[in-house]
Amino acid sequence: MSGERSPNPEWLGPLISATTDVLPPGTRRFESDLALSVEAGKRVLTFRKAALIDLGPVKSTADGLAAAIAWQASSMAPLFPVFAGQIVADRAGLHLHGVYQPPGGGIGLVIDAAFMHFFARKTASWFLDRLAERASGLSPR
Numbered sequence: 001m002s003g004e005r006s007p008n009p010e011w012l013g014p015l016i017s018a019t020t021d022v023l024p025p026g027t028r029r030f031e032s033d034l035a036l037s038v039e040a041g042k043r044v045l046t047f048r049k050a051a052l053i054d055l056g057p058v059k060s061t062a063d064g065l066a067a068a069i070a071w072q073a074s075s076m077a078p079l080f081p082v083f084a085g086q087i088v089a090d091r092a093g094l095h096l097h098g099v100y101q102p103p104g105g106g107i108g109l110v111i112d113a114a115f116m117h118f119f120a121r122k123t124a125s126w127f128l129d130r131l132a133e134r135a136s137g138l139s140p141r
Contacts, residue, residue, distance in 0.1 A: 011130070011134050013031045013033070013053075014031045015029070015030055016029050016030065016031050023054060024056060024068065026057040027054050027055065027056045027068065029052055029053070029054050029055075030052070030054075031050070031074065032053045032071075033048045033050055034048065035048050035126050036049075036119055036126065037126065049073055050073065050075060051071045051072065051073055051074055052072055052073075052074045053071045054070040054071070055067060055068070055069055061090070063091060064089045064090035065088070065090075066087065066089075067087050068084075069083075069084075069085060069087050070082070070083060070084040071083050078103055079103050081100045081102045081103060081112075081116075082100060083099070084099060084100075085097050086098060087128075089135075094132050094135075096124050096127065096128055100120055
């Protein structure tokens, strides 16, 4: 398809599926780890969760580039949020747009509104920072 590029994101982890019945055409699934760093006094604690990351082909847009992305926990999935959206690179920078669904139905939404949304945003920021580092040729933190 014209205007599409196939990203080569080895840093995401092993490619586990190039195409399946459940993935949109051109989407690849990677086994990865998502991280959440939290400051605890003078220490920084980093929590990691194994995840499946689905990455679609990179498409040219009027302002830059965009690719579909989604992630979910690779184990105990019902206990963790899922995310679906787009990575966008444009003149303003690198952005992650989308929605995520916290676990637990109505109770999960209340807990998310109270404090879990903060952790989801921190995880998304960590992912964007890592992507930006790789795109600029820097090693990950």
